[in-house]
Amino acid sequence: MGDISNKTDELAGRAKQAAGDLTGNEDLRAEGAVDETKAQVKQAADAAVDKAEDVAETVQEKADEAKQVVEDKAEQVSAKVSEIRADVADTAKNANLDDNRLLVVLAIAGATITIALVRRRSKRHGGSGKPTRIAKNKAKAGAKAGAKAGLLKAITS
Numbered sequence: 001m002g003d004i005s006n007k008t009d010e011l012a013g014r015a016k017q018a019a020g021d022l023t024g025n026e027d028l029r030a031e032g033a034v035d036e037t038k039a040q041v042k043q044a045a046d047a048a049v050d051k052a053e054d055v056a057e058t059v060q061e062k063a064d065e066a067k068q069v070v071e072d073k074a075e076q077v078s079a080k081v082s083e084i085r086a087d088v089a090d091t092a093k094n095a096n097l098d099d100n101r102l103l104v105v106l107a108i109a110g111a112t113i114t115i116a117l118v119r120r121r122s123k124r125h126g127g128s129g130k131p132t133r134i135a136k137n138k139a140k141a142g143a144k145a146g147a148k149a150g151l152l153k154a155i156t157s
Contacts, residue, residue, distance in 0.1 A: 003046065010039035111144075 016032025019025070 003043070006039045006042045006046065008039075010036050010043070013037070013039060 013032045013034070013036030016035060017029050018032070020027070020029025020032055
């Protein structure tokens with residue numbers, strides 16, 4: 001609607017200028033030139049507003065596209081983090097089982113070393129080469145305690 005009004009004002013300004021030229025009336029000609037110029041400025045302003053609206057619309061479209069890309073990437077990253085978290089949990093679970101097995105092996109090794117040390121000690125002090133009853137009981141108790149501690153640690157871990 002503003003385009004038609006501005007165009008009409010421009011044509012009216014030209015008509016005034018032509019009338020002023022024909023009649024020799026400089027005031028009418030000048031008034032016509034002013035009206036034509038005003039109409040052209042309004043048309044330029046309307047064109048600038050239209051262009052600004054187009055740019056704003058394009059910017060909004062690009063912003064929406066960028067937002068969608070970011071949301072998609074965030075979703076992908078979230079899925080990857082969940083996948084890695086699950087892998088870490090599985091690895092930790094498997095490592096925990098391996099640690100428990102290791103603790104049992106260490107407990108048995110500790111008991112074996114205790115028995116070997118007790119036998120060696122009894123050979124030095126008993127002379128017969130056979131462990132004494134006290135040494136056997138100590139070795140059994142040490143082996144049981146080491147195994148029990150290792151198993152308890154393995155079970156509770």
